[in-house]
Amino acid sequence: MSSQNTSASSSSSSPPQTQYTAFRQAEKHFKNRAHKGHLPSIRKYLPTLVDLSRPRSGGQEEDPVWKAGWWSPENDVDPASVPDGKKKNSKGKEREKGERPEIDYSDLERIKLSDGRKGYIVAPGCILIPQYLSIDQQLELLHSALAEYTRPPNPLSISTHYDLPPNLFDLYATAPNTLVEPKHLHQQHAQQQRANSEPTTDQDGSKAEQQPTKARGRQLIETEPASVLGYEEIVARNKTWTGDIPSDKLGIKTVEQVTREMRWANLGWVYQWSTKSYDFSRDKPIPFPPQLAAICSEVVSSVPWGEVFSGQSPDAKCGWENWPKDYAPDTGIVNFYQIKDTLMGHVDRSELDPARPLVSLSIGHAAVLLLGSASRHDPPRPIIIRSGDCLIMSGSGRQAYHGVPRILEGTLPSHFELSPADSDSFSTSSTVKAAKQFIASARININARQVFPPGFTRPTSSK
Numbered sequence: 514m515s516s517q518n519t520s521a522s523s524s525s526s527s528p529p530q531t532q533y534t535a536f537r538q539a540e541k542h543f544k545n546r547a548h549k550g551h552l553p554s555i556r557k558y559l560p561t562l563v564d565l566s567r568p569r570s571g572g573q574e575e576d577p578v579w580k581a582g583w584w585s586p587e588n589d590v591d592p593a594s595v596p597d598g599k600k601k602n603s604k605g606k607e608r609e610k611g612e613r614p615e616i617d618y619s620d621l622e623r624i625k626l627s628d629g630r631k632g633y634i635v636a637p638g639c640i641l642i643p644q645y646l647s648i649d650q651q652l653e654l655l656h657s658a659l660a661e662y663t664r665p666p667n668p669l670s671i672s673t674h675y676d677l678p679p680n681l682f683d684l685y686a687t688a689p690n691t692l693v694e695p696k697h698l699h700q701q702h703a704q705q706q707r708a709n710s711e712p713t714t715d716q717d718g719s720k721a722e723q724q725p726t727k728a729r730g731r732q733l734i735e736t737e738p739a740s741v742l743g744y745e746e747i748v749a750r751n752k753t754w755t756g757d758i759p760s761d762k763l764g765i766k767t768v769e770q771v772t773r774e775m776r777w778a779n780l781g782w783v784y785q786w787s788t789k790s791y792d793f794s795r796d797k798p799i800p801f802p803p804q805l806a807a808i809c810s811e812v813v814s815s816v817p818w819g820e821v822f823s824g825q826s827p828d829a830k831c832g833w834e835n836w837p838k839d840y841a842p843d844t845g846i847v848n849f850y851q852i853k854d855t856l857m858g859h860v861d862r863s864e865l866d867p868a869r870p871l872v873s874l875s876i877g878h879a880a881v882l883l884l885g886s887a888s889r890h891d892p893p894r895p896i897i898i899r900s901g902d903c904l905i906m907s908g909s910g911r912q913a914y915h916g917v918p919r920i921l922e923g924t925l926p927s928h929f930e931l932s933p934a935d936s937d938s939f940s941t942s943s944t945v946k947a948a949k950q951f952i953a954s955a956r957i958n959i960n961a962r963q964v965f966p967p968g969f970t971r972p973t974s975s976k
């Protein structure tokens with residue numbers, strides 16, 4: 514979890530390229546939207562690129578990434594070297610598709626799950642299972658993510674700032690012009706707001722979006738891993754935390770606008786973005802959705818963990834022997850990305866067990882996911898992550914930097930398209946139709962984790 518923002522990187526005030534870490538360089542490459550008509554070249558990253566779910570050439574479903582022009586040779590041009598007047602604009606004409614290169618996966622170790630599916634070890638402890646979710650599961654999760662997981666008491670990125678109706682997504686479907694008031698109209702926090710208006714900066718010096726202003730980003734602060742701090746220290750530190758402060762810069766909006774601004778929904782144990790830790794002052798977590806827990810536990814129990822960690826001495830002791838029996842997610846984040854949104858490189862280290870699997874499911878548009886190592890100085894591997902893919906991060910892979918610098922426009926699989934049958938049919942519910950409308954310009958990522966290792970007893974005195 515890290516700072517998610519919507520701004521394209523600026524070049525004028527940024528430090529020279531050499532000061533950037535390898536992770537940041539890749540991030541900037543894929544984020545760049547400064548040159549219209551030039552998508553960043555995916556081919557430039559071909560030697561390490563992973564795109565395991567792409568439909569076979571000549572198959573029934575055309576590869577949407579290819580169809581959208583991401584392989585086009587024109588994208589290999591360094592946009593900075595094209596004089597302004599000569600910039601090509603692909604608007605109005607079909608993009609040149611280029612040739613789909615073959616990708617060499619010989620360095621990826623393949624594993625067989627107990628249900629017969631294939632998984633690929635894309636980094637130590639990190640397994641990509643292409644097309645793990647069936648089309649029906651993708652459609653069901655799309656609907657649950659929007660219509661169920663956004664309901665109270667689950668916190669949403671926008672709930673700090675707006676007085677939200679409890680049935681937000683029903684209204685999005687049936688009365689999208691319903692007005693929503695910002696909280697600051699009722700609450701006075703003038704002093705804290707002034708303090709909060711200082712911009713935050715990430716390690717490379719680029720600005721992380723200010724959370725209060727746009728009610729969407731996440732503030733970045735570096736903290737020690739929860740497994741190092743320990744439960745009692747986290748509880749002690751959080752005693753002074755009084756909650757996030759509503760922005761004073763927001764006006765009245767419609768339900769449709771705030772829903773499109775929503776960046777995340779929190780499941781289970783509540784994560785505090787500003788302290789980068791879970792709120793352990795509650796007796797128990799908000800109940801985690803059982804169907805989602807079942808999907809995540811099932812995939813974890815079907816992985817041959819012994820093979821995944823064979824030959825990795827530090828990971829040999831990470832406790833993987835127990836996961837098939839006792840993995841039970843108790844927290845999760847649902848990320849909602851509009852096409853221009855990005856998620857900055859980060860490590861998820863707020864769970865008390867630093868090695869237990871994080872299960873990450875993708876729905877809707879494809880994206881470029883950068884997966885690095887525990888150091889930002891190692892070049893990350895770009896992975897085209899597509900709807901239905903499942904990525905599991907575990908063992909030392911939980912310390913790996915990762916981020917989503919680009920959502921790939923034009924890559925929505927056809928099963929999400931609103932069909933004439935959907936539009937005419939009274940039996941298709943309004944929220945099912947609205948979910949398809951939402952995903953037409955979005956990607957959803959649902960990731961599940963387990964904060965407490967099984968058998969952990971919370972000291973009652975320190976809650």
Ligand SMILES: O=C(O)CCC(=O)C(=O)O
Pocket residue numbers: 514515846848856861873875882915916917958960
């Ligand atoms: O969107 C994704 O695939 C990754 C999300 C993620 O890394 C996070 O929420 O921590």
Ligand SMILES: [Fe+2]
Pocket residue numbers: 514515859860861915
């Ligand atoms: Fe993450």
